[in-house]
Amino acid sequence: MKSSLRSRQEPRRVSNAVIIGAMLLSLCVLSIVKARYCATPFAAGKAEDQLQEQMNSSIRMETEEESPARTSGEEEDDEEEEATSAAPAAKVVAAAGGGGRKGKPTCYMTSKRSERCDVSGDIRVDGNRSAIYVSGIDREWKTKPYARYHDPVAMEHVRQYTLKPLLDTTSAAPACTKNHSVPGFLFSNGGFSGNLYHDYTDVLVPLFISTHQFKRRVQFLLSGMKPWWVVKFTPFFRQLTRFDVIDVDNDREVHCFPRLVVGATFHKDMGVIPAKSPGHVSVVDFKRALRAAFGLEREAASRRGGAPGTNGKPRLLIISRRNSRRFLNEREMASAAAAAGFDVRVAEPDQHTDMATFAKLVNSADVMIGVHGAGLTNMVFLPRGAVLIQVVPFGGLEWLTGVTFKDPAADMEVNYMDYNVKLDESSLIDQYPRNHPVLTDPYAIHKQGWDALKAAYLDKQNIRMDLDRFRATLQEALNRLP
Structure with missing residues (x-):
């Protein structure tokens, strides 16, 4: 009897052991998943990545004042490399055919931030209606030609x-009113352009990556055109195209091309990845x-200066700001820098600053200092070996200042x-009680999202x-100059 009872209980014990083991294994797996993907938003070593993810991976640089057919040979090889090194194709319209590029999709994501459509054949651009008629595709595709797809x-x-598919010559597609023998390239200066940082990171650097290989034989079509913006950057456009930029949204012509590329390729903030770039160009080539x-x-740059009017002194350029994140003792800073042996200039760039004039001023500097903001984007004009000093506002913003300018x-x-x-050194100390979270626990403010962070540490600070710290910083900068 006992033997029979024991034999009936054995399977139950085994079954219970299996269940308990499965539960323990599940708990272990859940713990690993939680540790990897669901960590506390500001766990040590991961704060920067997780804060950026929380804010939709979006760096929004705030300003104070809102406002012939394809050539063969090397160019073709370069473009082949660009397509194959991009992120895996997604959102595919159709495999190229009937004038498309063999084995490649018509539209594909080149990064999480940029989409590119590349079509060849009979192409008609009716910008007034935001329509592009393309032979060789069998369905419609919608795209926005601005390299910030991750940011709604x-x-x-x-x-x-x-x-839109161009099925035959009797379809509803409009007739060509202007024919081009060179490829067209359509991009936008909507989004956040008008802010110097976004001008470069969202538009100009991706434009360079995507069009330098055409060797100026390309027609730019600009959507969302701001005339003052085009005037500001026309000297740069002239390095990439020999033709005037077309205001495609408002142009009454139907422009026809043998090839059209819609959307520029993004690599990284303010940067170029040579291995993914046609011709393996780098950001140094962009600066060139x-x-x-x-x-x-x-x-x-040189610690002996060299810019006209400096009398052998290194030049310090202080980037001034009008409203938030301004230096409250700017004059004292300039005096301390002059006493330390610098030729000092103070300048405040804004939307209306003449780009060529300001570029020359920045290029004359050996050291440039400024509080985190769009004005530091002018680092693109600094000579090789110059020193950039970014003043990082109080509030745990190292992740933000790192992505935008340090990296x-x-x-x-x-x-x-x-x-x-x-x-x-921060004006926040006069605005909040000493026990306020803005002063004592910046990451608690970060957890509330971008708007809370911006309001506390960017808009109000x-x-x-500290002039002693400032002097020591200038001495270190001087020691770093070649």
């Missing part, structure tokens, strides 16, 4: 274009194009330095530099 706020302000565009003569600096052959603002 920006993309709301970008006009959408529709690629800027130098040619604006007639910049200084190639290298790109090395590729641009610029020596980078941080100046991290201490609480007693000014800086009174």
